[in-house]
Amino acid sequence: MGSSSPDSAPAVAGESLSALLIDFGGVLTTPISDAFGALGEEAGLAPGEALSLLAGHEGARTALREHEEGRLDDEGFEDAFAQAIVESGGRLAARGLLARIGARMQLDEPMVELVREVRRRGVPVALVSNSLGRDCYAKVDLDELFDVTVISGRVGVRKPSRRIYAMACDELGLPPEQCVLVDDLEHNLAGAARLGISGILHREADGTAARVRDLLGLPASPAPMTTPTKDGSDVRPQ
Secondary structure (H helix, E strand, O other): OOOOOOOOOOOOOOOOOOOEEEEOOOEEEEOHHHHHHHHHHHHOOOHHHHHEEEEEEOHHHHHHHHHHHOOOOOHHHHHHHHHHHHHHHOOOOOOOHHHHHHHHOOHHHHHHHHHHHHHHOOOOOOEEEOOOOOOOOOOOOOOHHEEEEHHHHHOOOOOOOOHHHHHHHHHOOOHHHEEEEEEEOOOHHHHHOOOEEEEEEEEEEEEHHHHHHHHHHOOOOOOOOEEEEOOOOOOOOO
């Protein structure tokens, strides 16, 4: 779903929000389109064709929905997606397909550091993510980065359903109107906006970081790291 501006459901002017909801693939990692583009090239498909199969091929589309909702395991999704690739004129082994996609999704370190910064400022952060393979989050420590994790395959609901955002807000103990979502897909922001959640359409780290700090009422410069002392307190570098 398109929108007339990069952000949806903007916060009331002068009022800071209280919590950050954030996507994983394509926000805390390099773009998903890049990973699928490399996979499509490996399979001998035209540029962009592999990713488009997830929306345009009935078998792949159904498999993705069921996988994201936790009703189809990795192997079932891989078999369906590989078959869609074959039917489109490509060739790719099914087993290990999700691992190959994951290997091409590198962490976007400035965005990961933004999450750490927000938490250092005392703002709670929730991961709200659609599943893509059992090892999708292996590159990060979920407990270190997030106060709350709501992952579609675990809760049986996927974005852009309002229910998954409501779950995140409930776990944070905050009303939707006090939260902002960062996502790289406009239809996911639109789903959250129906609950009153403000939205930031992610394109690159610097622009997203500036909007996050603005909506959360945080200083423009990053929070300094803290160093634990022997008595357990934190000391900020001078």
